Amino acid sequence: MNTKIIAAFPGTGKSYIKNNITFLKTSDSDSTSFSWLIKDGEKVRNPKFPTNYISYIKDLYYKNVMDYIFVSTHKEVIQELIDNNLEFVVAYPKRSDKELYLKRYKERGSDSKFIELLDNMFDSFIDDIENRVPEENRIELNHNEYLANVLDKI
Helix, strand or coil: CCCEEEEECCCCCHHHHHHHCCCCCEEECCCHHHHEEEECCEEEECCCCCHHHHHHHHHHHHHCCCCEEEECCCHHHHHHHHHCCCCEEEEEECHHHHHHHHHHHHHCCCCHHHHHHHHHHHHHHHHHHHHHCCHHHEEEECCCCCHHHCHHHC
């Protein structure tokens, strides 16, 4: 097996692949449980993030038991992947598909704070991917294209 790491933008279909394409061995490594803690009833950033998340990803990667490890596109995570010399590809939407993605988030039941964050930061998040990740490591998804449509290119 040759495990591949895919940093995939929210709404690109990571969970769909994990839940529906069962012949693939995948890990949908959501960063939320690594990046946040509940302290005194409040949600606070985990000071160990992203190091704890990258350690988890590396462990999965080097075990080489997965076809794909889906990870977040947080700039800190991308930088850690680069700093740790891990091969990865980023799948992300076209800038012009912002409204389509906001609709996807609403339809899947994402909370309003998440939707508001993506509404406000969509272009900035894409800028960060395009400025940080070499072009040969990026896959820009076409309109109405999902991660499942491009797995054979990775």
